[in-house]
Each structure stands twice: as C-alpha cells, then as structure tokens.
Amino acid sequence: MKGVLLVNLGSPDSTSTKDVKKYLGEFLMDERVIDVPYFLRWILVKGIILNFRPKKSAKAYKKIWWDEGSPLIVLSERLQEKIQHKEDIPVALAMRYGNPSIKSGLQELKDKGVTDVLIVPLYPQFAMATTETILVLAEELRQKHFPEMRFTDIPAFYHKEEYIKVLANSIKDYLADKEWDKIMFSYHGVPERHIRKSDVTKSHCNPSDQNFICCKTKSEAHQFCYKHQCYETTRQVVEYLDLKPEQYFTTFQSRLGNDPWLQPYTDKTIEKFAENGVENLAVVTPAFVSDCLETLEEIAMEGGEEFVEAGGKNFYAIPCLNDNNDWVDVMVSWIDEWKNN
Numbered sequence: 245m246k247g248v249l250l251v252n253l254g255s256p257d258s259t260s261t262k263d264v265k266k267y268l269g270e271f272l273m274d275e276r277v278i279d280v281p282y283f284l285r286w287i288l289v290k291g292i293i294l295n296f297r298p299k300k301s302a303k304a305y306k307k308i309w310w311d312e313g314s315p316l317i318v319l320s321e322r323l324q325e326k327i328q329h330k331e332d333i334p335v336a337l338a339m340r341y342g343n344p345s346i347k348s349g350l351q352e353l354k355d356k357g358v359t360d361v362l363i364v365p366l367y368p369q370f371a372m373a374t375t376e377t378i379l380v381l382a383e384e385l386r387q388k389h390f391p392e393m394r395f396t397d398i399p400a401f402y403h404k405e406e407y408i409k410v411l412a413n414s415i416k417d418y419l420a421d422k423e424w425d426k427i428m429f430s431y432h433g434v435p436e437r438h439i440r441k442s443d444v445t446k447s448h449c450n451p452s453d454q455n456f457i458c459c460k461t462k463s464e465a466h467q468f469c470y471k472h473q474c475y476e477t478t479r480q481v482v483e484y485l486d487l488k489p490e491q492y493f494t495t496f497q498s499r500l501g502n503d504p505w506l507q508p509y510t511d512k513t514i515e516k517f518a519e520n521g522v523e524n525l526a527v528v529t530p531a532f533v534s535d536c537l538e539t540l541e542e543i544a545m546e547g548g549e550e551f552v553e554a555g556g557k558n559f560y561a562i563p564c565l566n567d568n569n570d571w572v573d574v575m576v577s578w579i580d581e582w583k584n585n
C-alpha cells in the first residue's frame with residue numbers, strides 16, 4: 245500500500261528556554277547544518293551557541309507563538325489535513341527536528357499498512373541543510389527500523405510551472421490592494437561552503453559571485469545548487485508577473501556565525517532601500533512553504549521595524565503558501581502522479 249510523508253523543519257515543543265535549547269541542540273548538531281568535524285561542532289554548539297542562543301531564540305519564539313502552538317507546525321498540520329481530505333491514501337506529517345519525528349511519521353504509516361512511501365521534503369529549493377538531511381535520516385531509519393518499506397521522494401520543485409504559478413498568484417493577490425515600489429525575494433541563507441560542498445562537478449559553483457555567472461551557465465551542478473535554485477525561483481516568478489528589473493531584488497536572510505554566507509543580506513538591503521528612498525517595500529520568502537520564526541519575527545517584525553526606522557513608509561510581509569487551496573491542489577496532483585504510476 246502507498247502512503248505519503250510530508251516533512252518540514254520543525255520547532256521547539258514550547259517557548260521555554262529548556263525546550264528551545266533541546267531543539268537547537270538537535271538542529272545544530274546535524275553535520276549537514278553545522279558542517280564541521282564532530283569535535284569542533286560539539287565545542288561550537290554545546291560549548292558556545294547553546295549557552296546564549298536559546299534564551300534569545302525563546303524570546304523571539306514567544307513573539308510569534310500561537311495558542312495552538314508553533315506556527316510552522318500548525319500550518320504544516322493544516323496543509324497535511326487538507327491534502328489528506330483530498331487523498332485516499334494515508335498522508336502523515338513529520339519534522340526533521342523535534343516532534344512529530346520522522347520515525348513516528350513512518351511508524352504511523354506502517355501501522356496503516358503502508359510499505360511504499362513518497363517522502364515530500366517541504367522545501368522548494370535543495371540544500372544539504374534541508375532536503376538532503378531529511379532524505380539521509382529517512383534512509384537510516386528505513387534500514388534500521390522499516391526494512392520492508394520502499395521510499396521515493398519529490399525533489400526540489402523550485403522550477404515546476406505549477407508551483408511558480410501558485411507562488412506568483414499568491415504574491416499578486418496579496419499585493420492587489422496595496423501600493424508597493426519593490427518586491428524583495430528573501431531566501432534563507434546558507435554558508436557559501438555549503439554551495440561548494442553540494443557542487444557535484446566540484447568546479448562549477450562560485451557562491452560569492454554577485455554577477456551569477458555560474459548560476460546562469462547551464463550545468464549539472466544546478467540540480468543541487470541552492471543559490472541557482474533561489475535565483476531561478478525569482479526569475480520564473482518575475483517573468484510570470486511581468487515585473488521590470490527595478491521592481492524586484494533577491495537577498496538572503498538568517499545568517500549565523502562568522503563564516504561568509506550567501507549575499508546580499510536581507511537586513512542590510514532593507515535598510516539600504518529605505519535610505520535610498522524606497523517608500524513601500526513588499527517581502528516574499530519563497531524558501532519557506534510555511535510561515536515560521538524566520539518569516540513572522542525576522543522579516544515581518546524585525547525587518548518591518550528596520551525599514552520604518554531607516555525612513556521607509558509601508559512594509560508588507562507576504563504570507564507563505566501555508567494551506568493555500570491552489571497549493572494544496574498542486575501537492576495533490578504531484579501525489580496522484582506518483583500514486584498512479
């Protein structure tokens with residue numbers, strides 16, 4: 245029997261510093277997130293980051309937490325429920341870090357008699373810190389606990405026409421009654437090193453190149469190049485919306501530590517735009533399928549404040565696709581395509 249496992253990033257169980265510390269410990273000890281040798285990672289995470297970050301992050305989580313729980317989890321649950329409503333095979337939800345775990349999601353499917361699982365990482369663009377770590381952990385769990393199961397996965401869908409269409413229409417609908425000068429496409433950042441590590445050609449990607457020569461040059465590296473896939477998402481959306489070059493800009497947010505991350509940085513660009521006379525700025529965050537700490541706090545709250553303090557007037561944080569009905573239909577069509585094959 246066939247079944248589906250949707251997988252998102254995950255959130256702490258609550259906004260207590262203790263739960264946030266536990267969650268960040270699991271997240272940041274992942275070798276595909278902080279990709280340094282184990283001993284160095286242990287010192288960095290357990291010896292340094294976990295001593296100050298949980299308190300700061302817990303404060304941020306408190307600002308966005310809902311009565312029902314973490315927005316990321318609640319919105320992922322709503323998506324799963326709507327998909328399940330339209331599907332006749334079991335659809336389960338799991339998180340890469342925290343709860344519900346991938347192991348519990350697979351167990352839930354197993355209990356319903358599922359042996360053939362479609363794993364759907366809820367990330368439009370591939371990154372080793374997101375898609376890859378989900379697939380690696382799922383395979384480890386399969387070998388250890390679910391050897392009778394067979395897995396297929398939905399690869400990064402940043403270039404799929406139907407995804408671009410729902411994303412572009414969600415932007416258009418949200419901004420329909422608003423006056424805006426520029427749309428910023430803000431993607432979660434990754435260290436430049438991650439881009440080099442994921443380059444299957446070992447020589448194509450140049451993550452610090454601000455002219456995107458490598459991203460525009462056709463290469464098999466693009467199948468796993470986060471930077472290329474982000475710019476390609478922007479390119480296809482602006483083409484669909486028929487935007488002029490001066491009406492949009494791509495940036496990267498949420499950096500951690502002192503290594504070089506993908507640039508230009510969102511926070512610095514928001515400030516620069518306001519200082520240079522942009523009055524009405526809209527921000528869309530296409531690396532996230534569900535609204536979360538990084539969109540609700542870092543962009544909508546912090547970014548909005550920065551913009552106004554630097555002289556901007558109106559700041560619009562465009563919601564993620566969340567449980568948008570057209571998005572649900574696209575997901576159902578991809579599941580059906582696999583199911584009927």
Ligand SMILES: C=CC1=C(C)c2cc3[nH]c(cc4nc(cc5[nH]c(cc1n2)c(C)c5CCC(=O)O)C(CCC(=O)O)=C4C)c(C)c3C=C
Nearest residue numbers: 253254255277278301316371373432434500531536537538
């Ligand atoms: C080295 C650190 C990090 C990498 C690499 C990274 C990549 C990455 N993350 C997301 C999506 C999300 N990240 C979220 C929170 C978050 N991310 C990091 C660090 C890295 N992310 C931290 C420390 C945190 C925790 C919050 C904080 O302390 O600031 C979230 C939100 C989770 C929530 O509960 O709402 C998401 C979603 C992507 C897509 C990505 C690479 C492409």
Ligand SMILES: [Fe+2]
Nearest residue numbers: 253432498538
């Ligand atoms: Fe992150």
Ligand SMILES: [Fe+2]
Nearest residue numbers: 449458459472
């Ligand atoms: Fe590139």
